[in-house]
């Protein structure tokens with residue numbers, strides 16, 4: 588069995604019999620990887636509680652050719668992201684971020700940029716002043732990396748320009764903005780204020796750290812959240828379980 592080594596972030600997992608655990612990673616070099624941590628739930632384990640949700644580290648695993656379940660050899664922690672697990676809101680936001688990645692990618696697809704977005708996203712969700720806003724920026728960048736960047740400058744149907752100062756309409760199924768002429772023929776057109784549109788346009792060209800410094804009123808934040816959740820639901824083909832968790836807080 589070939590031995591592979593890469594930076595990785597724990598994005599999920601579940602327990603097996605005999606104290607073993609399946610851990611799902613998003614890795615820098617090999618995309619999504621599922622691997623067994625043998626004996627991970629015993630008191631004396633070489634993994635020592637490092638394989639928790641959001642943990643980032645250097646993963647060494649045995650690749651089982653033609654199998655989707657590999658075997659973990661070693662995990663050297665870089666960041667445990669303990670702060671994400673100890674605060675209920677940050678836990679919910681972080682859970683949504685890793686679930687969106689886990690559902691959005693197939694095994695065998697490698698995208699280092701997505702790994703770096705997730706690493707930066709989790710760091711900021713742990714430390715940011717406005718973690719809920721950072722999550723929206725994360726989702727917007729994630730959509731782009733998954734190949735579903737919402738069109739925010741022109742009408743997706745007729746390609747006419749939609750001016751930033753005007754209130755606009757947006758369709759999730761069409762993938763972005765609609766002009767006033769095309770709107771009536773698209774059944775799922777959602778109204779969007781010019782401020783929310785301005786935020787989305789700015790955020791799509793900004794790092795998450797910059798987005799954390801933006802100040803928007805709660806009403807616009809809600810608008811942006813609703814729009815991005817609708818896009819994510821559409822692209823992933825189902826609602827995320829963590830979205831419910833977050834909504835109940």
Ligand SMILES: [Zn+2]
Pocket residue numbers: 742743744745746747765766767768769770
């Ligand atoms: Zn149009």
